[in-house]
Amino acid sequence: xxxxxxxxxxxxxxxxxxxxxxxxxxxxxxxxxxxxxxxxxxxxxxxxxxxxxxxxxxxxxxxxxxxxxxxxxxxxxxxxxxxxxxxxxxxxxxxxxxxxxxxxxxxxxxxxxxxxxxxxxxxxxxxxxxxxxxxxxxxxxxxxxxxxxxxxxxxxxxxxxxxxxxxxxxxxxxxxxxxxxxxxxxxxxxxxxxxxxxxxxxx
Amino acid sequence: xxxxxxxxxxxxxxxxxxxxxxxxxxxxxxxxxxxxxxxxxxxxxxxxxxxxxxxxxxxxxxxxxxxxxxxxxxxxxxxxxxxxxxxxxxxxxxxxxxxxxxxxxxxxxxxxxxxxxxxxxxxxxxxxxxxxxxxxxxxxxxxxxxxxxxxxxxxxxxxxxxxxxxxxxxxxxxxxxxxxxxxxxxxxxxxxxxxxxxxxxxx
DNA sequence: TTGATTTATTATCATTTGTTAACCCCGTAT
DNA sequence: ATACGGGGTTAACAAATGATAATAAATCAA
Numbered sequence: 001x002x003x004x005x006x007x008x009x010x011x012x013x014x015x016x017x018x019x020x021x022x023x024x025x026x027x028x029x030x031x032x033x034x035x036x037x038x039x040x041x042x043x044x045x046x047x048x049x050x051x052x053x054x055x056x057x058x059x060x061x062x063x064x065x066x067x068x069x070x071x072x073x074x075x076x077x078x079x080x081x082x083x084x085x086x087x088x089x090x091x092x093x094x095x096x097x098x099x100x101x102x103x104x105x106x107x108x109x110x111x112x113x114x115x116x117x118x119x120x121x122x123x124x125x126x127x128x129x130x131x132x133x134x135x136x137x138x139x140x141x142x143x144x145x146x147x148x149x150x151x152x153x154x155x156x157x158x159x160x161x162x163x164x165x166x167x168x169x170x171x172x173x174x175x176x177x178x179x180x181x182x183x184x185x186x187x188x189x190x191x192x193x194x195x196x197x198x199x200x201x202x203x
Numbered sequence: 204x205x206x207x208x209x210x211x212x213x214x215x216x217x218x219x220x221x222x223x224x225x226x227x228x229x230x231x232x233x234x235x236x237x238x239x240x241x242x243x244x245x246x247x248x249x250x251x252x253x254x255x256x257x258x259x260x261x262x263x264x265x266x267x268x269x270x271x272x273x274x275x276x277x278x279x280x281x282x283x284x285x286x287x288x289x290x291x292x293x294x295x296x297x298x299x300x301x302x303x304x305x306x307x308x309x310x311x312x313x314x315x316x317x318x319x320x321x322x323x324x325x326x327x328x329x330x331x332x333x334x335x336x337x338x339x340x341x342x343x344x345x346x347x348x349x350x351x352x353x354x355x356x357x358x359x360x361x362x363x364x365x366x367x368x369x370x371x372x373x374x375x376x377x378x379x380x381x382x383x384x385x386x387x388x389x390x391x392x393x394x395x396x397x398x399x400x401x402x403x404x405x406x
Numbered sequence: 407t408t409g410a411t412t413t414a415t416t417a418t419c420a421t422t423t424g425t426t427a428a429c430c431c432c433g434t435a436t
Numbered sequence: 437a438t439a440c441g442g443g444g445t446t447a448a449c450a451a452a453t454g455a456t457a458a459t460a461a462a463t464c465a466a
Contacts, residue, residue, distance in 0.1 A: 143349070390445090418456085421452105
């Protein structure tokens, strides 16, 4: 239970000034979920209508391709949200698999229960808006990267802003997330290193 | 005024079953906007907090690059939404330019006025959720295309689903939207044509 | 430690794309 | 008719990427 409060308060801190003071009703729609490394959170075909706020760890959303290997749609880490947008937005079975790359602690919010609460407590609507806007911002940031940046620039942007995350994830997933093959990412890293660009600090 | 009702009713039809029967309050937050071909809707640096539902025409969001040419973030057309997500989500000046590629008719919704209305009429919250979810779905569809599809496959997906739109837009904008140069798109078209793939019907 | 597995790098070659420039097509204005 | 400009195609070359395979490095388990 202390864990639950820790995570929820971390989330509420981000929402301070937006939500009403009494957040007790939120506890009825949430639960803390812990995943082991490699554990599957959502399977292909699942209809999970949950919003998960990641307190610790890294999640990976990917599609299983016919060729056997898979393509990573995105990674999500501490402070970010992860959800099956197929199920939430379209009410359709998830086309993707969501799996923990590390031991993960999440605050899981039941979207349907949240809607029930919102019927009686519309003052919590900013909560849903926060979730949707945050997911929208993250999706748009990814899209902008593909439109405006080269693979090398996308890698640099990720390294500069999230070296702490890149450092914890096998390169092959980073490559897939950037839309290139692991071999190509290795060459990009070699080019950067030759130019004296070395990975350092960051957050 | 008849135009206004036409567009709004088209939008309300998509929202049937979600919004309450009396939609009169919505008229206070909307206006019909007509743009000429080539007219700029939002400039770089603007802080326009509007949601625009396109009834007719095609809009283009792009960034002006230092090199002089520009890169298209996305196109939006009939039935879709367009908004400066910088201003709406982050309350920051728009980094992009939004311009009409054709004569455009839109239903423009003032996001701040909408929030005022929602304070007194929380029963209209589904309207905001519809907007956010729709924009999220569109952003994710674009992102999935870049992660899972090759430029050629992205072009085919666009042509097969939206030939009516592709047909109306200069190829250079299509190319930019797909993340390739106009020269490369021309080569892709040539390859496809050599394989007997010809652009035909579609919607 | 050892051995087995996974991951990352490097090499090779084919394919694709970017870049630049030339050329063509086609409307439009003069 | 002529000139002009926007848009699309094609060519030529450089650069980057994909695919495959071999090798090296790191990780994990026994």
